[in-house]
Amino acid sequence: MRIALFGNPNTGKSTIFNLLTGLRQKIGNFPGVTVDKKSGVIQIDGVEHELIDIPGVYSIYPSNKEEKVVYELLVSSPPHQRPDLGIVVADASNLARSLFFFSQLIDCGLPLVLVINMNDIAEKKGISIDINALQQAFSNTPIVFMNARVGLGKDRLLTAVKRQIERREPEHLKVSNSLKKLGDLSGQEEEAAQRHAYIGKILQDALHVPKTSIRKNSIDRWLTHPIAGYVIFATILFIIFQFVFSFAAYPMDAIETGFGWLTKGIKNVMTDGPLSALLCDGIIPGISGVLVFIPQIGILFFFIALLEDSGYLARAVFLMDRLVRPFGLNGRSVVPLLSSMACAIPGVMATRGIPNYKERLITIFVAPLMSCSARIPVFTLLIGLVIPKMKLFGFIHLQGLVLLGLYVLGIVSALFIAWIMHLILKQEKRSYYLMEIPEFKRPLWRNILLTVFEKIKVFTKEAGGIILAISIVLWALASYGPSDQRSEAIASLKKTTAYKTTSSAEREGLKNAVLLENSYIGIVGKGIEPLIKPIGYDWKIGIALITSFAAREVFVGSLSTIYASGDNDNEFKLLNKLKNQKNPDGSFVFSLRTGISLMVFYVYAMQCLSTLAVVKRETKSWKWPMLQLFAFGAMAYLGGWICFHVF
Amino acid sequence: MLLNELKVGDQAKIIRIADDVFRTKLLEMGIMPGTLVTLMLRAPFNGPLAFSYENTLLSIRNEDAHNILVEKKMTHQ
Numbered sequence: 057m058r059i060a061l062f063g064n065p066n067t068g069k070s071t072i073f074n075l076l077t078g079l080r081q082k083i084g085n086f087p088g089v090t091v092d093k094k095s096g097v098i099q100i101d102g103v104e105h106e107l108i109d110i111p112g113v114y115s116i117y118p119s120n121k122e123e124k125v126v127y128e129l130l131v132s133s134p135p136h137q138r139p140d141l142g143i144v145v146a147d148a149s150n151l152a153r154s155l156f157f158f159s160q161l162i163d164c165g166l167p168l169v170l171v172i173n174m175n176d177i178a179e180k181k182g183i184s185i186d187i188n189a190l191q192q193a194f195s196n197t198p199i200v201f202m203n204a205r206v207g208l209g210k211d212r213l214l215t216a217v218k219r220q221i222e223r224r225e226p227e228h229l230k231v232s233n234s235l236k237k238l239g240d241l242s243g244q245e246e247e248a249a250q251r252h253a254y255i256g257k258i259l260q261d262a263l264h265v266p267k268t269s270i271r272k273n274s275i276d277r278w279l280t281h282p283i284a285g286y287v288i289f290a291t292i293l294f295i296i297f298q299f300v301f302s303f304a305a306y307p308m309d310a311i312e313t314g315f316g317w318l319t320k321g322i323k324n325v326m327t328d329g330p331l332s333a334l335l336c337d338g339i340i341p342g343i344s345g346v347l348v349f350i351p352q353i354g355i356l357f358f359f360i361a362l363l364e365d366s367g368y369l370a371r372a373v374f375l376m377d378r379l380v381r382p383f384g385l386n387g388r389s390v391v392p393l394l395s396s397m398a399c400a401i402p403g404v405m406a407t408r409g410i411p412n413y414k415e416r417l418i419t420i421f422v423a424p425l426m427s428c429s430a431r432i433p434v435f436t437l438l439i440g441l442v443i444p445k446m447k448l449f450g451f452i453h454l455q456g457l458v459l460l461g462l463y464v465l466g467i468v469s470a471l472f473i474a475w476i477m478h479l480i481l482k483q484e485k486r487s488y489y490l491m492e493i494p495e496f497k498r499p500l501w502r503n504i505l506l507t508v509f510e511k512i513k514v515f516t517k518e519a520g521g522i523i524l525a526i527s528i529v530l531w532a533l534a535s536y537g538p539s540d541q542r543s544e545a546i547a548s549l550k551k552t553t554a555y556k557t558t559s560s561a562e563r564e565g566l567k568n569a570v571l572l573e574n575s576y577i578g579i580v581g582k583g584i585e586p587l588i589k590p591i592g593y594d595w596k597i598g599i600a601l602i603t604s605f606a607a608r609e610v611f612v613g614s615l616s617t618i619y620a621s622g623d624n625d626n627e628f629k630l631l632n633k634l635k636n637q638k639n640p641d642g643s644f645v646f647s648l649r650t651g652i653s654l655m656v657f658y659v660y661a662m663q664c665l666s667t668l669a670v671v672k673r674e675t676k677s678w679k680w681p682m683l684q685l686f687a688f689g690a691m692a693y694l695g696g697w698i699c700f701h702v703f
Numbered sequence: 704m705l706l707n708e709l710k711v712g713d714q715a716k717i718i719r720i721a722d723d724v725f726r727t728k729l730l731e732m733g734i735m736p737g738t739l740v741t742l743m744l745r746a747p748f749n750g751p752l753a754f755s756y757e758n759t760l761l762s763i764r765n766e767d768a769h770n771i772l773v774e775k776k777m778t779h780q
Contacts, residue, residue, distance in 0.1 A: 115731035119724075149758040153733045181758065241723050248730045265758075273743050273760075282747035374762050378750030387751075488725060488767060490732070493744075493753055493760040 057105040057221055059098070060129070062161060063145030064154055065112035066494045068173045071204040072145055073109045074506050076213075081506070083514055085676075086125045092408075094510075100218050108139065114153065116160045116235070117244050119488065121413045130164045131235060141220055142166045143213070148178035148185060151263055155255045156248070162194075162227040163235055169216045170199045171209075177495050182266045189262035196225040205500055229254075275496070279371045289372050293394055296359045300352060300398045301429070307351040315344035334528075337535060342527040345607060346520040349401055349666060352429075353515055354508050356395050356402040361507040363391070364409070365499040370491060377489065383471045384478020386410050386489070389419040393470065396426035397463075400667045401519070404674055405511055412487040418477045420674055421684060424667050425470035427463045427659065430608040434658050435462055437612050440631050442651030458655075466659050469691070515670065522669035527606045530577070534603055537575040545574045569618055577602050591657070591696035592650035594639065601663075608663050649703040653696040661692035704775060707752060707768035709742040712779025716740075721770040733757065739776065 063069035073081075077096025084093040094109040111125055118124040130138060142161055146154030151172070161168060172185060191199050198216035202209030236243035278284050319336045326332040363369040369391065377387030385393075388410045396403030403423045410416035427435075436459075443455050549555055549570050555563060572578050581599030588598050596618045604611035616630050619637060637645040662668065668681040675681075709715055717738045720726040729735070734756060743760055744753040753762040 114728075117727075117731070119728055152757070153759075156731065156733065177758075183758075241727055245723075245727050245730060248727065249735070252730075252733065252735070276744055276753075276760075280744050280746055285747070370762075374744070374746050374751055374753065377764070378746055378748045488728060489751065489762070489764045490728060491751075491762045493762055495760075 057103075057141060058108065058139045059105050059141045059143060059217065060108045060110050060139035060166075061143050061145065062110050062126075062157065063112055064114050064147060064150070064157060066492050067112070067145045067147040067150075067154060068175065068204045069112055069145045070109065071500060071503055072143075072171065072173070072202065072213075073107065074502055075204055075207060075210055077107055079506075079509070081510065083510065086129070091122050091125050098214075100214055100221070105221075107143075113157070115157060115248075116164070117238065119490075120411055122411065127238065130161070130166065139166065141217070141224070142168045143171060143217065144168055145171045145173055148172050148174045149181060149183055151183075151185065152252070152255055152259055155259070156251055159229055159251050159255060160235070162197075162229045165226050167220050167224045167226045168197045169213070169220050170194065170197050171202050171213055172199065174201055174203050175205060176203075176497070184264045186262045186264075190258070193258045193262070194227055194229075196223075196227045205497070276371065276493070279368070280375050285371075285375050289375060292363070292368070292372075296356070297398065299359070300355050304351040304355050304398075308348050311344060311348050311351075315340055315347075333535065334532075338528045338531040339524075341531070342524040345527055346516060346523050346666075349399065349515065350512055352399045353402045353405070354512055356398060357406070357508045357511045358504060360391060360395065360402075360406055361504040362499050365497075365503050367494045367496045369409075370493045373491065374493060380471075383474040384415065384418050384481075385474055386412060386415040386419075389415060392419055393423060393426055396423040396428060399428050399430070400424045400426065400664065401515065401670050402511070404667065404670050405515065407674065414481050414483055415487070417481070417675065417680070418474050420671055421477060421680060422470040422474045424662055424664065424671075424684060424688065425466050425473065425660070427466040428608075428664075430664070431462075431658055433609045434604075434611050435459055435655060437615075437631070437634075438646075438651050438655050438658075441634055441646045442648045462655055462659055465656070469660065473687075514673070518673045519666060519669040522672070523666045526665045530603065530606050533576040533580075534572060534578075535575060537571075537578065542571060542574045545570050565617075572599065572614075572617055590700070591693060592647070592653045592700040594645060596645075597650075597654070601657075601661075604663050605665055607666070608658065611658075649700045652703050653700040656695040656699045657692045659692075660688050660695055662688040704773060705769055706740070706742070706754070706771035706773050707765055709773065709775065710779060711742050711745060713775055714739060714741045714777040715773035715775045717771060718774050719772040721772075722767075725767060725770055732761070734761075740773070 081096040373387035376390040392406040585595040600614035
């Protein structure tokens with residue numbers, strides 16, 4: 057049996073969904089739209105049923121693309137695709153509005169169960185509901201009370217669902233003649249008025265609300281205050297970032313060390329050969345490269361879910377909307393964009409809450425321009441290389457100022473591109489910002505942890521495969537090459553005096569450098585030299601650029617290999633080695649202008665396969681990630697060129 | 704007067720809503736001529752505003768509030 061779960065936003069629908077299905081949830085697709093279909097399994101008397109979580113709406117007539125799902129599922133789709141039964145969640149403190157949607161669902165001919173979700177707020181306000189009077193008005197629909205946040209009434213609900221499964225009797229209401237077509241505004245308006253009148257009459261007997269309930273909003277006045285509001289928001293973000301950067305590092309290190317041990321173990325057991333190399337240098341680092349994102353995704357979503365579930369997020373959206381709207385963004389874009397300063401992957405995944413498709417697309421598109429944590433090692437290395445350690449006016453560190461400048465450049469560019477897209481992209485319909493600001497409530501750990509779990513699962517399942525595949529391809533290209541060319545190069549290396557006179561560890565480094573130079577990636581890196589020469593890079597930097605497609609920070613490791621600095625972990629040694637590198641004409645490779653050109657290149661270039669995979673997953677098309685790859689690539693090149701010629 | 708001309712704390716009755724799509728959306732949410740609303744919050748820099756009706760605090764953009772004609776009932780003391 058297919059059971060659909062309906063309800064207005066903020067009625068506790070997801071809490072009920074989580075309560076009923078727990079960990080037995082999966083994510084699919086509603087046909088034809090970019091909306092995720094969350095479904096789960098519920099068991100009633102040993103029989104399993106599918107429970108589908110339908111997006112929260114106020115009416116079956118959609119006001120945006122995502123909301124179309126409801127109308128299509130119930131009205132346009134062929135009968136065998138429609139659900140067999142519906143559970144409608146009504147909010148006790150907003151009963152009239154909940155019953156409006158309920159009455160529309162009745163007219164779809166679906167057998168229903170009505171849940172009246174009593175929450176503490178409704179109780180505090182002294183709202184009382186006469187269930188018998190309601191039951192008389194809707195005689196074919198079992199009606200149950202629940203308090204989902206404390207887990208009360210689950211069994212009552214399941215019993216009611218079971219009863220309705222056995223009887224499957226739809227309600228007969230027919231307030232209006234029939235449901236209207238999409239776009240028939242005056243018809244919908246007339247219908248809405250009739251429904252309100254009908255429900256109003258029923259609630260006259262069934263609902264009692266004490267007169268005095270005027271809502272206090274002293275906290276909200278502070279949270280949306282022109283100064284205090286922004287200070288509070290900035291403080292909260294600061295705390296979140298502290299947690300992301302200080303806590304995510306431990307599990308990330310643990311994952312990398314763990315996989316390092318695994319590789320060593322396998323190398324000890326297996327004999328050297330292509331299979332062992334594929335496993336130890338291709339597949340295992342690939343898997344590790346996917347899993348290493350999980351701590352950041354987990355921690356960020358823990359906080360985002362906490363902000364959402366407690367009700368603060370709505371205040372932040374309310375506060376920020378005006379500031380970002382000139383750029384075609386929504387108040388809801390702010391948290392995803394700021395999250396992207398830790399990592400664009402959770403940032404892109406967090407755009408789910410943006411109701412307007414165009415605004416969501418713009419947010420996803422520009423998110424990778426926000427400077428993420430993987431750029432930090434690249435920037436640190438380059439700044440150490442070319443920016444002198446000096447102070448301006450005696451107290452401003454020039455190196456720090458440059459780093460700040462790179463972050464600002466990323467943010468400004470993100471807003472600029474957003475603004476351009478805002479001008480280019482067509483809006484299908486005028487967007488309305490209609491957002492309920494829920495009352496503050498104590499967050500529910502089950503909801504938060506299930507969100508974290510779901511995001512991690514979606515990332516590993518749907519983006520992980522692509523990331524793994526591409527990183528294996530990159531590894532293969534970096535470790536294989538035309539064999540005669542490679543053996544020739546090694547042979548001529550062995551004849552050089554530099555090789556003969558050095559230690560065995562240094563020899564290993566020199567050999568690795570020659571091997572990388574003569575790998576397929578090395579050949580490509582040399583091949584693109586004419587292309588990158590105008591922006592100040594030689595083929596060695598070219599190789600590092602290509603390998604860092606696996607992840608930006610790989611740039612540092614690749615430079616270390618290619619310049620045979622031997623000890624990969626010693627940054628000081630690497631820095632010195634790089635500083636002294638000279639071009640054939642005697643000038644330094646890492647001149648100020650090459651360094652700045654590279655920094656700007658890394659601000660823009662879409663060098664993160666994982667982000668591309670996640671953007672594909674969220675937009676359900678390769679069009680947008682490809683556009684990001686080429687557009688940001690062009691900006692990186694142009695920016696690099698300008699810097700190389702200005703400095 | 705228009706909804707966005709109210710001061711925080713003012714209560715008003717909705718008289719008319721211009722813009723067909725917006726009116727239908729609000730009607731589905733239970734906001735129609737005759738509904739009593741109280742202006743509760745204003746975001747800085749002419750940002751969105753939030754009004755309460757029944758038991759809900761709803762925020763809309765300032766320019767959309769231009770479409771809502773209201774009659775002031777009670778001034779905030």
